[in-house]
Amino acid sequence: MNEKFYALPKEKQDRIINAGYKVFAKNSYKKSPVNEIALEADISKALLFFYFKNKKELYLFLLKTAEETTSKVLMESGAYNGDDIFDIMYKGLITKTKLMKQYPNMSKFSIKAYYEKDPDVAKEVLKIIAPYKKVETYNALPPLDPSKFKDGLDLGMMYQDMFLASEGYLWRLEQSDKIDVDKIVKDYEKIIDFWKSIYLK
Amino acid sequence: MNEKFYALPKEKQDRIINAGYKVFAKNSYKKSPVNEIALEADISKALLFFYFKNKKELYLFLLKTAEETTSKVLMESGAYNGDDIFDIMYKGLITKTKLMKQYPNMSKFSIKAYYEKDPDVAKEVLKIIAPYKKVETYNALPPLDPSKFKDGLDLGMMYQDMFLASEGYLWRLEQSDKIDVDKIVKDYEKIIDFWKSIYLK
DNA sequence: TTAGTATTAACCGGGTTGGTCAACAGGTAG
């Protein structure tokens, strides 16, 4: 399945994938015209149907790909291990930002897919997402050594604060249409230094 | 204009407004069927066209109403004045949450409208939003008395952290479909107490 | 030249959409 598509040069694959993310991220499954995706990818609709059996298969393929790449890239980034929470936070943010640069609409697409209600695809969507949901215990507070932090500090609240601020920042990034990675990296460094200054002994 | 609509009982007005927010928040302008709005509001499509001349007028009316209510409610909440920054933060959050309870899709609708590209409405959208954009200097750091805060604290960073965390929290609220105001209020109190504990002398 | 592959324009049948309109329900004044 999808051999035809995988035989394409990577650049063209990405162009099609990003076109799919973009259109499906903007509209619901039903209201995302295949033709619009084709146009965005600068190919004909017929060719898209040559690579993918039908709209549904294209959609589910995109979702699977999105989950796989996100998971893979996060794994490789080292954002899941280590014991310096600030470092973990930093790696996670950088990685997500780079991902947003390469696949600007991927995360919006994934979120939208998660809430997709269309009976044509809803069940399969859940089946695809389920395995990755488990890994997202990322939300949970990792074990920390309290002696390194200021006395009396509520570590749970600290983590929540940092986590929410990160989400707020990423959300804002998603709204903007240009992503300047260099500036963003500086922002992260600044805010993480700030956190260190107020939380660490 | 819209006299017919304003003559309706408030409850029915709100039902129609919320139906509009919901559908227009889910789809782009073009792909939001008037009929879907009517169904959601539990009236016939024909009646909707009796209150509003056409789809465009309905859309722009909803946008104007959204901006007006948001602005009005925020004004009245006292979130724009006072000198206790934590209090300002708290009031702003509470107000926005209550708004989300009464008009669950209003903010999503407004944001979507802001990015609406459809040439049928894009220009008018900007014209409506422009005046309210100015007020949003709310983002800016209000004047603070440094002597009240811990020595050496970077007040700008502190504000940014709190602001981003608030946005992250609100964003998460928007994703969920049930809003439990009581729980949320408690969450706010907790995190604001936390901020006070780490930032204030 | 040939044979196979990549790519497309044109097409089709079915569904959707904004908007209209004639009709109807229910109240009310004469």
Add this chain to the structure above:
DNA sequence: CTACCTGTTGACCAACCCGGTTAATACTAA
């Protein structure tokens, strides 16, 4: 009871859109 008004609707229409197919064309490699 009748005439009339106001709010409300189902049915309708013409235009358009959409997923999917197909027959024909461009490209490539042998």
